[in-house]
Amino acid sequence: xxxxxxxxxxxxxxxxxxxxxxxxxxxxxxxxxxxxxxxxxxxxxxxxxxxxxxxxxxxxxxxxxxxxxxxxxxxxxxxxxxxxxxxxxxxxxxxxxxxxxxxxxxxxxxxxxxxxxxxxxxxxxxxxxxxxxx
Amino acid sequence: xxxxxxxxxxxxxxxxxxxxxxxxxxxxxxxxxxxxxxxxxxxxxxxxxxxxxxxxxxxxxxxxxxxxxxxxxxxxxxxxxxxxxxxxxxxxxxxxxxxxxxxxxxxxxxxxxxxxxxxxxxxxxxxxxxxxxxxxxxxxxxxxxxxxxxxxxxxxxxxxxxxxxxxxxxxxxxxxxxxxxxxxxxxxxxxxxxxxxxxxxxxxxxxxxxxxxxxxxxxxxxxxxxxxxxxxxxxxxxxxxxxxxxxxxxxxxxxxxxxxxxxxxxxxxxxxxxxxxxxxxxxxxxxxxxxxxxxxxxxxxxxxxxxxxxxxxxxxxxxxxxxxxxxxxxxxxxxxxxxxxxxxxxxxxxxxxxxxxxxxxxx
Numbered sequence: 047x048x049x050x051x052x053x054x055x056x057x058x059x060x061x062x063x064x065x066x067x068x069x070x071x072x073x074x075x076x077x078x079x080x081x082x083x084x085x086x087x088x089x090x091x092x093x094x095x096x097x098x099x100x101x102x103x104x105x106x107x108x109x110x111x112x113x114x115x116x117x118x119x120x121x122x123x124x125x126x127x128x129x130x131x132x133x134x135x136x137x138x139x140x141x142x143x144x145x146x147x148x149x150x151x152x153x154x155x156x157x158x159x160x161x162x163x164x165x166x167x168x169x170x171x172x173x174x175x176x177x178x179x180x
Numbered sequence: 181x182x183x184x185x186x187x188x189x190x191x192x193x194x195x196x197x198x199x200x201x202x203x204x205x206x207x208x209x210x211x212x213x214x215x216x217x218x219x220x221x222x223x224x225x226x227x228x229x230x231x232x233x234x235x236x237x238x239x240x241x242x243x244x245x246x247x248x249x250x251x252x253x254x255x256x257x258x259x260x261x262x263x264x265x266x267x268x269x270x271x272x273x274x275x276x277x278x279x280x281x282x283x284x285x286x287x288x289x290x291x292x293x294x295x296x297x298x299x300x301x302x303x304x305x306x307x308x309x310x311x312x313x314x315x316x317x318x319x320x321x322x323x324x325x326x327x328x329x330x331x332x333x334x335x336x337x338x339x340x341x342x343x344x345x346x347x348x349x350x351x352x353x354x355x356x357x358x359x360x361x362x363x364x365x366x367x368x369x370x371x372x373x374x375x376x377x378x379x380x381x382x383x384x385x386x387x388x389x390x391x392x393x394x395x396x397x398x399x400x401x402x403x404x405x406x407x408x409x410x411x412x413x414x415x416x417x418x419x420x421x422x423x424x425x426x427x428x429x430x431x432x433x434x435x436x437x438x439x440x441x442x443x444x445x446x447x448x449x450x451x452x453x454x455x456x457x458x459x460x461x462x463x464x465x466x467x468x469x470x471x472x473x474x475x476x477x478x479x480x481x482x483x484x485x486x487x488x489x490x491x492x493x494x495x496x497x498x499x500x501x502x503x504x505x506x507x508x509x510x511x512x513x514x515x516x517x518x519x520x521x522x523x524x525x526x527x528x529x530x531x532x533x534x535x536x537x538x539x540x541x542x543x
Contacts, residue, residue, distance in 0.1 A: 056228065058362035058485055060221045076465055089232075090465035091474055114232065114475065116455055116462075123455055125228055127366065127478070 051083045052121040053099060055108065055129050062108070062129045063099075070099035070122060072115055081117060088117040092126065094168045096176055107132060109176040111169055135177040144170035184528065187521040191514055198510035204274070205503035208496045209436035215493035218360070219391075220448070222489060226482045227452035230411045233475055237410060239468040253377050254476055257406050262297040264350070264372060264381040265289065266404075268388035268487055269307030270495040271357050276502030277425075278389065278495055279306040285399045285419055286310075286387055290347060292417070297343060299381060301351040301368070303488065308352045316344035357492055365485035366478070373477050376405055385416065388487045389494035394433040397421055397494055404483060407476075429497065432504035438497075 053070060055063040070081045073095025079088075092113035099106055113126030147167035151160065250256050267286050269279045286307070290298060300315065302308040319342055356364050375381050384405035390398045401417035408414050421429075433439070464471070 056225045058222050058225045058365075058482060059218075061224060074465055086463055087460040088463040088465065089471070091471060112474075112478075114229075114471075116232075118460070123228070125225060125232075125455075127362070 048120065049083055051081075051085075051119070053101075053124075054122070055097070055124045055126060057126050057129050062126075062131075065101055067099045067101045067122075068103075070097065072097055072122075072124065073110065074115070079117075081122060084119045085117050085122075087119070088115075090115055090117075092124070094165065094172055096172060097124070097129070107176050109135065109172045130173065130176070132176050132178075135173050137174065137177050140170045140173040140177065144174065182520070182524060184521055184524050187517055187524060191517045191521065194510050194513050194517065198507055198514070201503045201506040201510060205432070205436060205500055205507060208500035208503060209438050212438055212493060212496035212500055215489065215496055219486070219489045219493060222362075222482075222486065223448055224452045226486060227449055228455040229475060229479055229482055231453060231455050233410045233472065233479055236468050236472045236475070252473065252476065254373065254405060254480075255407050258382050260293075260296050260383045262299060262381050263293065263383040263385060264299045264301060264375070266301045266303065266368075266384070266386040266388075266484070266487075267307045267311065268386065268491040269302075269304035269310075270491075271305040271355060272495075273306065274502065275495055275499040276505075278498035278502075279304075279310075281399055281419075282387065282389060283307065283310045285401070285417065289385070289387060289401050289417060298347045299350040300347060301353075301372075302349060303353045304357060304491075305354045308349075308354055311349050315347045315349055318344050318348040318350045357488070357495075360485070360488045360492055362481070362485050365488060366481035369477060369481035369484050372405070373480060386484065386487050388491040389498075390418075390487075391490040391494040391497065394429050394438060394497055395426060397429075397497070402483075402487065404480060407479075410479070425501075428505060429501050432501040433497075435504060436500055438500070 050066040050068050053063055053065055053067040054061070068083070072079045072081060073093045075091040075093045078095070079090070092110055092115055094111055095109075097108045097110055099108075108129050108131055110124070110126045111128045113124055113129070115122065115124045143166060147163050147170060150163040151167065265286070267282070269282050273279065283306075299318065300311055302311050353364070353368075372381075372384055376384065383403070385401050386404055387399075387401045390400045398421075399419040400415045403414040403416050466474075
């Protein structure tokens with residue numbers, strides 16, 4: 047069996063990755079998935095988190111928001127609403143978003159949508175984490 | 181006959197104008213090219229999403245096997261009492277009849293729905309200005325605390341929010357077209373879906389200038405909600421451009437070096453068509469129903485995103501065409517003015533010679 051698989055990451059704005067990889071870790075909704083070549087066919091939703099993949103021995107990271115993934119033995123395709131490389135992340139903006147979300151969660155305002163604020167916080171934190179690995 | 185100096189001054193001013201229109205044309209052509217690339221880049225994602233949805237329709241028992249009724253609220257049709265109309269225009273003028281044409285079809289669309297209440301969501305400054313002159317802005321709707329937390333969703337039909345008029349403006353989005361971001365489209369889609377499921381609106385249409393290529397353009401009213409069939413653009417009203425306008429577009433595109441044929445998307449589409457539909461037994465980590473529920477809103481978002489991208493491309497194309505015509509007109513004007521100027525100069529010289537000759541003869 048081949049020891050690599052085709053990895054494609056697509057967002058509405060562009061094709062982010064299209065290359066061969068040896069290994070990938072993907073934040074599935076039910077927990078992280080480690081994917082090696084020859085994985086069983088699988089379809090799952092993505093959570094907010096970090097994608098890590100190894101390409102010719104080199105590790106790469108990306109932050110993703112909501113997405114969707116199809117795994118085939120020789121190919122992995124990820125549809126993500128947003129996928130950013132560490133150098134693309136606007137740290138200042140993420141920091142601000144994080145503070146805003148935290149403030150919302152702390153306030154006792156009944157009009158706050160807690161799930162949404164929580165999601166926003168998670169997204170911001172993921173971005174910051176990925177940005178640090180630059 | 182006019183003074184030579186005056187005519188020369190006018191020529192100079194027209195030359196300057198021509199320079200400006202020419203520059204604007206070049207800029208628009210470059211922006212058009214970029215917009216086309218953007219639309220192309222968005223293609224794989226939307227194609228793949230559509231494919232997955234289609235394949236899920238059969239797996240997720242979206243339709244009730246007994247009655248054939250759809251189980252998802254976004255698919256169920258109900259009588260249209262209030263409809264939402266999204267109007268996509270440009271932020272800027274000087275694009276020929278681009279904005280006017282859209283607004284004309286907007287008026288036509290509104291006239292074609294005399295029975296329904298219409299909420300209007302304006303994208304683009306020109307459309308907003310037009311709608312504001314004609315229709316009132318909706319009163320702020322007070323959202324109760326429970327509702328905001330999602331505790332007690334209002335039952336469809338019980339909603340009786342006061343309206344400012346039969347047609348009212350519920351949203352304005354200005355200045356987002358410079359760089360169309362997917363997050364905007366997806367947020368808008370989210371808010372629309374919320375209103376739809378709450379029963380505030382019973383149908384959603386988006387009116388924009390479809391852009392397949394410089395020569396293949398239409399003004400269309402696309403039916404977004406409820407979804408009739410996934411992967412099929414449901415066009416309810418369409419208007420083609422006039423023959424003359426098309427010729428002008430082709431000419432402008434040629435002189436600006438922009439391709440007039442639609443970009444070949446065959447290879448991209450083919451690759452995208454394979455997504456999520458391989459003839460293998462997939463392990464579904466979530467239930468197909470759940471996946472379907474999650475993806476459907478994204479589908480609406482991507483449709484709005486697409487409409488915006490196409491509208492932006494069409495706007496640049498329209499501006500390019502308009503500026504091309506303006507440049508040609510300026511050139512014609514310079515030619516005819518030059519002719520008039522030469523004639524005037526000749527007349528002046530002739531007159532002077534006659535004066536000298538007749539003066540000499542008188543001696």
